[in-house]
Amino acid sequence: MSFYKNKRVLVTGGCGLIGSYLSELLVSEKADTTISDSLSRGSLDRIKSIKDDVELRKLDLLDYSNCLKACEKQDVVMNLAAQVTGIEYNRTHNAETFINNMTLAQNMLKAAVECGVKRFLLVSTACVYPHDAVVPTPESEGERDEPEPTNSGYGWAKRMSEKLGKYYAQESDMEIAIARPFNAYGLRDHFDVKTSHVIPALIKRICDGEDPLVVWGSGNQSRVFVHAKDIAKGMMLLTEKYAKSDPVNIGHDKEVTIRELVDLISELSGRNPEIVYDTSKPDGYPRRAADTTKLKAVSGGWVPDTPLKEGLAEMVEYYEKTK
Secondary structure, three states: OOOOOOOEEEEEOOOOHHHHHHHHHHHHOOOEEEEEEOOOOOOHHHHHHHOOOOEEEEOOOOOHHHHHHHHOOOOEEEEOOOOOOOHHHHHHOHHHHHHHHHHHHHHHHHHHHHOOOOEEEEEOOHHHOOOOOOOOEOHHHHHOOOOOHHHHHHHHHHHHHHHHHHHHHHHOOOEEEEEEEOEEEOOOOOOOOOOOOHHHHHHHHHHOOOOOEEEEOOOOOEEOEEEHHHHHHHHHHHHHHOOOOOEEEEOOOOOEEHHHHHHHHHHHHOOOOOEEEEOOOOOOOOOOOEOOHHHHHHHOOOOOOOOHHHHHHHHHHHHHHHO
16 A cells, blocks of 8 residues: 555645645545645646645745644645745845745744654755765765855755754654755746746747857756656655655756757757857856665665656747747
């Protein structure tokens, strides 16, 4: 029998990019699923396929009283509520990003313990890693030096959230899983240049015909991109199998440079803009890839496996139809 069957499971941020896929998976596993979302960036369109199978609570979880309402009578809380934006917004709004993400984590952990929740998923990020992290990056690098400067506020909030989660695991009966997802993408993301991630921002600009296309940095920086549905599956596996208050990467080691990414999106969209790389702008991490040793060990050998080209083609087709 599924671990999640008939369990009362709360997904905060369940109308978001990853949370909507996670909610769908929980419904398919016959969990009694509740979604809490402020809908400030979440969208009901993302959960339309399961709207009759979940309970939706529109709540602002920056208000602690709402966290208590959300956690009441839940067996499992999967806390995906966060302020997540792109590199430009993050690097110029570190205080806001730190305060909001730290508050969300503190509120939800405290409320879950107070409500007697048995198991909790704490969602961290690969942004906890330092600029010169070993690549592929093992989880131990998250305890060294400082998070990469372009995401400093976000990275520190998530590092501190992990620490708080470990303290609660030590001092309460709640079991806590800690996930560190790498760069998420998928067609449910925001196609917004100012606040979105790199992939939807590039798709929007290229498909809208921007030419020349000015890209931040050298283009030589590399990333691993993980489809949101794979991250959701990884979160379910960690919550079930490894609630040990010990961080685990959800990612892989298939690096792609930003130059390669731009070329691939251009190819898929059928466009051929002139590309200009603005080296006066930051690259962020020079390289980013996940060491998956621990993930494989605790999940029974699973790693994310959606091919990047397949996921990008899905996003380009969706954007072209809806723009």
